[in-house]
Amino acid sequence: MQQFGDYQGEIHLETPGGAGPRFPLVFADLEEQAQAVLPPAVWSYVDCGAGDGHTQRMNVQAFGCWGLVPRMLAGATKRDLSVDLFDMTWPTPLFMAPVGVIGLCAQDGHGDLATARAAARTGVPMVASTLAVDPLEAVAREFGATPGLFQLYTPTDRELAASLVHRAEAAGYKGIVVTLDRWVAGWRPRDPGTGALPEVRRHCLANYVSDPVFRARLPHAPEEDLHATAAQWARIFGNSLTWDDLPWLRSLSSLPLLLKGICHPDDVRRAKDAGADGIYCSNHGGRQADGGLAALDCLPAVVEAADGLPVLFDSGIRSGADAVKALALGATAVGIGRPCAYGLAIGGTDGLVHVLRSLLAEMDLIMAVDGYAALADLTPEALRRVCSGHGPSASGHRGG
Ligand code: FNR
Numbered sequence: 001m002q003q004f005g006d007y008q009g010e011i012h013l014e015t016p017g018g019a020g021p022r023f024p025l026v027f028a029d030l031e032e033q034a035q036a037v038l039p040p041a042v043w044s045y046v047d048c049g050a051g052d053g054h055t056q057r058m059n060v061q062a063f064g065c066w067g068l069v070p071r072m073l074a075g076a077t078k079r080d081l082s083v084d085l086f087d088m089t090w091p092t093p094l095f096m097a098p099v100g101v102i103g104l105c106a107q108d109g110h111g112d113l114a115t116a117r118a119a120a121r122t123g124v125p126m127v128a129s130t131l132a133v134d135p136l137e138a139v140a141r142e143f144g145a146t147p148g149l150f151q152l153y154t155p156t157d158r159e160l161a162a163s164l165v166h167r168a169e170a171a172g173y174k175g176i177v178v179t180l181d182r183w184v185a186g187w188r189p190r191d192p193g194t195g196a197l198p199e200v201r202r203h204c205l206a207n208y209v210s211d212p213v214f215r216a217r218l219p220h221a222p223e224e225d226l227h228a229t230a231a232q233w234a235r236i237f238g239n240s241l242t243w244d245d246l247p248w249l250r251s252l253s254s255l256p257l258l259l260k261g262i263c264h265p266d267d268v269r270r271a272k273d274a275g276a277d278g279i280y281c282s283n284h285g286g287r288q289a290d291g292g293l294a295a296l297d298c299l300p301a302v303v304e305a306a307d308g309l310p311v312l313f314d315s316g317i318r319s320g321a322d323a324v325k326a327l328a329l330g331a332t333a334v335g336i337g338r339p340c341a342y343g344l345a346i347g348g349t350d351g352l353v354h355v356l357r358s359l360l361a362e363m364d365l366i367m368a369v370d371g372y373a374a375l376a377d378l379t380p381e382a383l384r385r386v387c388s389g390h391g392p393s394a395s396g397h398r399g400g
Pocket of ligand 1: 047
């Protein structure tokens with residue numbers, strides 16, 4: 001069985017004689033180095049949150065309200081981090097959350113492909129965003145033996161939605177993640193001044209311009225009139241779905257269907273009733289609505305309502321310790337968002353592989369030291385809540 005903690009030894013061997021490690025080992029350094037190398041518009045787009053960033057900060061700080069209780073003499077000599085999900089066994093409970101501009105974060109401008117290659121090298125699945133620099137088929141070709149999921153931003157054009165889902169199925173994706181909380185852009189005061197949104201429009205439309213349905217709606221080939229292409233995309237992008245749309249979404253594919261952005265137990269129950277195969281608890285990393293709850297604080301009630309249905313989780317994971325806590329609170333698998341973008345920025349596929357292996361190494365070694373040999377041992381009883389009332393102070397801590 002692979003022991004992810006061994007990565008620490010590899011890093012020591014690769015950096016003899018006091019040389020520093022090739023890539024940073026803590027999130028603050030990773031963030032700082034990414035900011036230094038990313039174009040300002042891309043950096044700002046990735047880093048920013050909605051409003052004044054309160055929800056984004058709370059997402060991160062919420063993890064500080066929980067502590068794992070060490071258990072001794074537990075025999076956690078070997079740890080098993082594998083997880084069974086949708087008739088697959090994933091070697092780890094991590095996955096890469098969909099990030100629309102990940103394509104622009106790699107130095108060569110093909111970050112979607114670089115991310116897929118990192119998935120192949122680590123066994124950590126990628127959830128490929130609808131907003132991509134390279135088409136979903138090209139991304140899937142880089143997955144190797146690692147499964148991938150496709151994230152759908154459901155357009156108002158139902159035929160286009162169906163086409164995207166069918167393409168994903170044909171390309172070998174193993175599940176469809178429908179994002180519910182981004183049919184309209186949240187209030188992001190930092191975006192307008194940086195030109196970040198036009199960047200996304202111009203560069204991340206590969207799945208649209210390669211789509212036969214999208215192309216058929218345009219008077220010219222998309223390449224001939226980029227302005228008209230972007231305008232058409234803007235017209236069909238945001239679809240304010242309701243529960244009445246779920247039977248149609250469900251009917252598009254027999255692949256597992258996951259609903260992303262669910263934070264309320266009643267919504268979990270309705271999703272279950274509508275035939276969802278998985279719940280994805282997330283508040284979009286605090287990018288959509290400010291003044292909200294930390295996603296982690298929503299997780300226990302979501303897990304309880306899911307009543308055995310898999311619950312994927314993201315928003316605020318910055319370390320292996322954070323991932324362990326989310327798993328102990330009942331997440332089946334845990335999504336990494338911004339840290340992946342920063343890893344790509346500083347080192348392409350190598351940088352991203354390093355970020356993922358570091359997270360896994362820390363998780364594995366925490367489980368070793370604290371005596372939890374398997375994910376099944378990580379239960380809410382393994383945690384103690386260490387904050388009462390309103391949680392940690394929101395001052396002076398950068399959310400990221
Ligand atoms: C996102 N996220 C996102 N989600 C989604 O469903 N489709 C998408 O295309 C994107 N795009 C995107 C771009 C950028 C720059 C970021 C940072 C995030 C949200 C993402 O999947 C995830 O929910 C958050 O990243 C989790 O928050 P943290 O942990 O990154 O803070």
